[in-house]
Amino acid sequence: MRLKKRPWGDKVLSQNIDIVLSGNDFEKESFTDFISHDDLVIEIGSGKGDFIIQMAKKYPDIAFLAIEMQSMALAYAVRKIQDERLDNVLFINCDGTYLLDQIKDKTVNTVFLNHSDPWPKKRHHKRRLTYPTMLAKYDRILKDDGQLIFKTDNDDLFKDSIEYIDESNFKLDVIEYDYDGNDEYDAKTEYEARFREIGTPIKRFIATKKGE
Numbered sequence: 001m002r003l004k005k006r007p008w009g010d011k012v013l014s015q016n017i018d019i020v021l022s023g024n025d026f027e028k029e030s031f032t033d034f035i036s037h038d039d040l041v042i043e044i045g046s047g048k049g050d051f052i053i054q055m056a057k058k059y060p061d062i063a064f065l066a067i068e069m070q071s072m073a074l075a076y077a078v079r080k081i082q083d084e085r086l087d088n089v090l091f092i093n094c095d096g097t098y099l100l101d102q103i104k105d106k107t108v109n110t111v112f113l114n115h116s117d118p119w120p121k122k123r124h125h126k127r128r129l130t131y132p133t134m135l136a137k138y139d140r141i142l143k144d145d146g147q148l149i150f151k152t153d154n155d156d157l158f159k160d161s162i163e164y165i166d167e168s169n170f171k172l173d174v175i176e177y178d179y180d181g182n183d184e185y186d187a188k189t190e191y192e193a194r195f196r197e198i199g200t201p202i203k204r205f206i207a208t209k210k211g212e
């Protein structure tokens, strides 16, 4: 969903350039240092940041890179943590497709996709974050034992994503059609909270690489 621009949004982002970078900042040391962390986790489409902030607090030794293309969503996220200075979370305001090309081969432990946009029209399917072109990118950046963890409220997106996985270099280790949300290595997102409230089952899979 497109978020309404608020006058305070750009100000929050420009005042917190140490925790929010843009797609022009890939040469910056703060970015190159962050992505060199031994335990690097990426979320694409982080929205207002609830998931990544909870995870960063729960796992202080993991480096969490959150990618979100809507600057206003990031402004909400940054506002939540600007007084806490969590040093293990970095937000990037850009398209995840482009960001992934900056990440080195086999350096990422987990890619999280939470309630990604479903793009229901067939002509838009290639924009889905689980589309085969994206799976090939995750395959390249994930370590051999790395995981792709996807959860969604959307039945069609889930069904199609399982088909994409079946055709890819990933295998499904876990498939849940009514995930209870209690996995320790997880946190509730804004969309998840909304859908749980109205009783929509949350679907989830965990995929790992089949190997070379």
Ligand SMILES: C[S@@+](CC[C@H](N)C(=O)[O-])C[C@H]1O[C@@H](n2cnc3c(N)ncnc32)[C@H](O)[C@@H]1O
Pocket (backbone or CB within 6 Å): 001, 044, 045, 046, 047, 048, 067, 068, 069, 070, 073, 094, 095, 096, 097, 114, 115, 116, 117, 189, 190, 191, 192
């Ligand atoms: C439906 S919202 C879900 C937000 C959050 N993950 C949640 O579960 O509450 C999807 C978010 O993904 C972002 N998004 C979609 N495609 C993206 C891409 N290619 N790169 C970065 N962000 C993307 C959208 O801007 C939007 O904020």
